Amino acid sequence: MISRRMRGVRALATGLAVLAGISPAFAQQTTSNRVAAFTNWNVYEEQSPRECLALSVPQDWSAVNASGAATQVSRGSIFLFVFYRPGDSVSGQVAFTGGYPFREGSTVTLTVDGTAYNMFTEGEWAWLSSSEEDARVVAAMRRGSRAVVEGVSGRGNRTTDNFSLSGVTAAIDDAQRRCG
Numbered sequence: 001m002i003s004r005r006m007r008g009v010r011a012l013a014t015g016l017a018v019l020a021g022i023s024p025a026f027a028q029q030t031t032s033n034r035v036a037a038f039t040n041w042n043v044y045e046e047q048s049p050r051e052c053l054a055l056s057v058p059q060d061w062s063a064v065n066a067s068g069a070a071t072q073v074s075r076g077s078i079f080l081f082v083f084y085r086p087g088d089s090v091s092g093q094v095a096f097t098g099g100y101p102f103r104e105g106s107t108v109t110l111t112v113d114g115t116a117y118n119m120f121t122e123g124e125w126a127w128l129s130s131s132e133e134d135a136r137v138v139a140a141m142r143r144g145s146r147a148v149v150e151g152v153s154g155r156g157n158r159t160t161d162n163f164s165l166s167g168v169t170a171a172i173d174d175a176q177r178r179c180g
Helices: 002-019 025-033 131-143 168-179
Strands: 034-038 041-047 050-056 060-064 079-085 090-097 107-112 115-122 125-127 146-152 158-164
Touching (some): 050 168, 079 168
Antiparallel strands (some): 034 041, 079 090, 090 125, 107 146
């Protein structure tokens, strides 16, 4: 099960790199792939491979160094998302990319309105351990108002990303309707 989940996230990484805005083509790509917007969440749809994403960026974030002092860090794109890829039997998988490589062997903590969930990491990606855990987190996100994601970089900096869950239910419903 985990290997299928890892394949899904790795394949998704390529698509999200386009959404990250690395090049001027970003505006055209996201405009054509974004099919819906719900407050702080957007829905993106790809045809090949067929996949749909309910995706958000943090409202704000902070970083502290290993000593606990606030620090400036350079990060790539930061996304919390729920994705569907029917061709790989992926339905409602929760994942996060923090815009930096996570410390090897570390976990990321996703907290939804006070309830914490551990996500395992590989490179710049974090995801939950099972589809059952995905379902619990999606249900919590639907009920919740805020999600906080905390991770540690390979350099030892600890980041905290704050996401609004306003619009998440409509975005997940839309992504699931399109690709579920």
